[in-house]
Amino acid sequence: MSASGGPSGFIHRFIPAKEADSPLALLLLHGTGGDETDLLELGRQLAPGAALLSPRGKVLENGLPRYFRRLAEGVFDLEDLRVRTHELADFVETAAQRNRLASDRIIAVGFSNGANIAASVLLLRPLVLAGAVLFRPMVPLVPDPMPNLHGKPVLLAAGRRDPIVSPEETERLRRLLVQAGANVTVHWAQAAHGLTPADIDAARAWLEGWETASGHRGRGQDAKERHT
Numbered sequence: 001m002s003a004s005g006g007p008s009g010f011i012h013r014f015i016p017a018k019e020a021d022s023p024l025a026l027l028l029l030h031g032t033g034g035d036e037t038d039l040l041e042l043g044r045q046l047a048p049g050a051a052l053l054s055p056r057g058k059v060l061e062n063g064l065p066r067y068f069r070r071l072a073e074g075v076f077d078l079e080d081l082r083v084r085t086h087e088l089a090d091f092v093e094t095a096a097q098r099n100r101l102a103s104d105r106i107i108a109v110g111f112s113n114g115a116n117i118a119a120s121v122l123l124l125r126p127l128v129l130a131g132a133v134l135f136r137p138m139v140p141l142v143p144d145p146m147p148n149l150h151g152k153p154v155l156l157a158a159g160r161r162d163p164i165v166s167p168e169e170t171e172r173l174r175r176l177l178v179q180a181g182a183n184v185t186v187h188w189a190q191a192a193h194g195l196t197p198a199d200i201d202a203a204r205a206w207l208e209g210w211e212t213a214s215g216h217r218g219r220g221q222d223a224k225e226r227h228t
């Protein structure tokens with residue numbers, strides 16, 4: 001396990017795959033106030049054999065780590081977001097090369113602010129990730145030009161009672177990703193902004209499906225919805 005500043009100066013944890021031929025590496029991205037250790041246990045629960053790469057956000061908001069600056073709750077500093085997105089994408093590329101992780105095996109797992117930067121990486125640097133599990137995400141930005149996300153699986157895990165992310169916001173993000181060609185699944189939990197066991201079960205099942213398909217999921221563009 002490593003925990004140094006490492007490439008691009010991100011403090012991070014890297015845990016190699018338990019099985020050398022594991023098809024999966026998870027890029028773990030914490031919420032506001034989290035750090036590089038926050039989602040390690042979640043990563044283990046979601047994919048026990050996978051490699052885990054977990055960087056700490058470099059922006060401090062009242063001392064709390066985040067991945068990019070915001071002007072208010074849900075109002076993002078778009079210039080900073082773009083710069084930080086490319087910085088994170090460069091870090092992931094360098095760490096992937098160093099640790100021999102194929103980019104078509106790297107799935108981001110982000111919560112809240114981490115989900116928002118993961119969505120931003122998908123939209124601005126689509127080649128860096130094979131797909132993403134986004135817990136309580138918002139639309140980070142609307143890219144121009146649109147990326148080509150054909151064949152990339154994305155799980156949006158939303159909370160019906162989330163006071164921060166409205167159902168309309170989840171629908172906006174779903175539409176944006178589908179428009180770019182991603183294969184989007186929306187999972188609705190009877191929950192607020194925090195994660196529940198139902199979210200974790202849904203993400204685990206979704207990842208198992210991805211592993212079974214060995215990253216070669218269908219290119220369907222229609223979003224599927226499941227409800228708990």
Ligand code: MLT
Nearest residue numbers: 032070073074112113116
């Ligand atoms: C964000 O700033 O990324 C979102 O508002 C989620 C949060 O961190 O509260």
